[in-house]
Amino acid sequence: MEKIIQQFLSEVNQKNQNEPEFMQAVTEVAETVIPYIVTQDIYYGQNILLRMVEPERVVSFRVAWIDDNEEIQVNRGYRIEMNSAIGPYKGGLRFHPSVNLSILKFLAFEQVFKNALTTLPMGGGKGGSDFDPKGKSDTEVMRFCQSFMTELFRHIGPNKDIPAGDIGVGGREIGYLFGQYKRLKNEFSGVLTGKGVSWGGSLIRPEATGYGVVYFIDEMLKANNDGLKGKSITISGSGNVAQYATEKCIHLGAKVLTLSDSSGYIYDKDGIDEEKLKYIMNIKNTRRERISLYTKKYSKAKFYANANPWSVKCDIAIPCATQNEVKLSDAKNLIKNGCYTIGEGANMPCTADAIHLFTKNKLLYAPGKASNAGGVAVSGLEMAQNSLRYTWTREVVDGKLKEIMSDIHSSCVKYGADKDHINYLKGANIAGFVKVADAMLAQGVV
Numbered sequence: 001m002e003k004i005i006q007q008f009l010s011e012v013n014q015k016n017q018n019e020p021e022f023m024q025a026v027t028e029v030a031e032t033v034i035p036y037i038v039t040q041d042i043y044y045g046q047n048i049l050l051r052m053v054e055p056e057r058v059v060s061f062r063v064a065w066i067d068d069n070e071e072i073q074v075n076r077g078y079r080i081e082m083n084s085a086i087g088p089y090k091g092g093l094r095f096h097p098s099v100n101l102s103i104l105k106f107l108a109f110e111q112v113f114k115n116a117l118t119t120l121p122m123g124g125g126k127g128g129s130d131f132d133p134k135g136k137s138d139t140e141v142m143r144f145c146q147s148f149m150t151e152l153f154r155h156i157g158p159n160k161d162i163p164a165g166d167i168g169v170g171g172r173e174i175g176y177l178f179g180q181y182k183r184l185k186n187e188f189s190g191v192l193t194g195k196g197v198s199w200g201g202s203l204i205r206p207e208a209t210g211y212g213v214v215y216f217i218d219e220m221l222k223a224n225n226d227g228l229k230g231k232s233i234t235i236s237g238s239g240n241v242a243q244y245a246t247e248k249c250i251h252l253g254a255k256v257l258t259l260s261d262s263s264g265y266i267y268d269k270d271g272i273d274e275e276k277l278k279y280i281m282n283i284k285n286t287r288r289e290r291i292s293l294y295t296k297k298y299s300k301a302k303f304y305a306n307a308n309p310w311s312v313k314c315d316i317a318i319p320c321a322t323q324n325e326v327k328l329s330d331a332k333n334l335i336k337n338g339c340y341t342i343g344e345g346a347n348m349p350c351t352a353d354a355i356h357l358f359t360k361n362k363l364l365y366a367p368g369k370a371s372n373a374g375g376v377a378v379s380g381l382e383m384a385q386n387s388l389r390y391t392w393t394r395e396v397v398d399g400k401l402k403e404i405m406s407d408i409h410s411s412c413v414k415y416g417a418d419k420d421h422i423n424y425l426k427g428a429n430i431a432g433f434v435k436v437a438d439a440m441l442a443q444g445v446v
């Protein structure tokens with residue numbers, strides 16, 4: 001088996017050299033899915049995984065724009081259209097200086113499995129730019145978004161490819177992108193999700209990824225006759241996913257001790273309550289400042305510069321910042337301090353060796369493609385509401401989100417049950433694969 005997996009990976013690696021994040025995501029899937037494929041006559045010999053690692057289309061383009069000093073700036077834009085077997089391409093846009101082809105291909109590949117797990121009809125894609133919104137004025141961000149959309153608009157559409165937000169792309173950016181698309185096409189359509197509620201957005205969409213992660217963790221705990229009430233939680237990041245994961249933990253009676261950004265983390269041993277969270281939302285979303293400001297208002301809390309929160313004692317850790325933020329040494333610290341549950345809010349936040357350690361020690365480990373699928377699920381619900389020209393209430397959308405997270409949990413259990421343990425990574429990868437592979441087989445060699 002090991003030989004078959006290595007042969008496959010070496011073939012993929014040859015075509016995708018210098019793409020470490022993409023290879024990391026493919027390796028994680030290959031190690032769990034290939035042993036399943038060889039036992040299934042319908043999939044074996046069809047080269048389905050080899051077809052799935054090849055994007056259907058990759059677009060790369062120049063984004064030129066003028067900054068506030070009237071200097072011309074040039075960034076690179078991308079859209080990866082990975083797989084459309086079960087629906088139009090769907091996945092976020094990331095604006096961050098680290099963005100490159102490898103990172104977007106890993107994200108697009110993960111997205112294919114994640115979207116399949118939601119059971120909604122969405123294929124997988126991802127895009128973005130190496131543009132850094134940090135420190136830019138609103139008008140600079142607007143000019144960049146307009147230039148970016150002036151090329152992207154010809155590749156997307158409500159039945160073709162429907163982008164959304166990700167790191168660096170929130171409500172403000174989606175607004176500017178949508179405005180430019182509408183102007184270029186002269187049509188008002190559901191071409192982007194994460195829109196404002198008064199112009200086609202869904203209630204609960206901003207909350208969905210963070211809430212969904214916590215619903216998924218709750219399902220894992222319930223399956224072990226356990227619950228969130230009274231648990232201590234460490235969370236990284238302080239953006240969209242981290243904020244709403246914190247809110248839902250507070251609602252369910254847990255104590256959130258940490259949040260972070262790229263400058264370091266804050267530790268509040270009394271726990272971050274709703275009022276404190278509101279202040280963090282103000283710092284990050286309105287003032288667009290650093291998380292360290294928190295300790296100016298709440299002086300009992302401490303700020304640790306250039307560090308992550310994984311050395312803080314907790315029951316549950318929820319990484320919600322970025323890829324590979326939990327390394328092997330962090331995993332060792334978490335286990336040493338008694339942490340027994342990891343729910344990934346970010347995409348691929350744990351390195352491969354950290355995951356192996358969690359699995360070896362039988363921690364409850366939820367991979368992002370399952371646990372953070374709530375965001376894209378509610379994006380799917382936003383698309384449904386746009387088609388119906390109708391708006392569901394908060395309660396209806398939240399109810400559907402809970403049901404979807406519970407169903408994803410059941411799919412992971414179905415395909416991930418080992419002798420005395422549920423391997424959620426294996427379960428998520430196989431469940432996602434089966435749905436996409438069946439559609440690809442039905443549609444022939446395309």
Ligand code: NDP
Pocket residue numbers: 165166167168169170209237238239240241242260261262263320321322323345346347372373375376
């Ligand atoms: P935001 O841009 O709202 O927030 C990102 C947060 O992570 C910020 O606090 C940011 O700090 C921090 N961060 C980003 N890059 C780094 C880095 N290299 N090192 C340390 N900290 C970093 O993004 P989201 O909350 O939307 O996304 C967070 C993660 O969740 C990403 O992995 C994303 O792919 C994933 N995700 C998001 C979904 C969504 O619906 N938004 C859906 C599913 C997954 P700073 O402010 O200093 O930059």
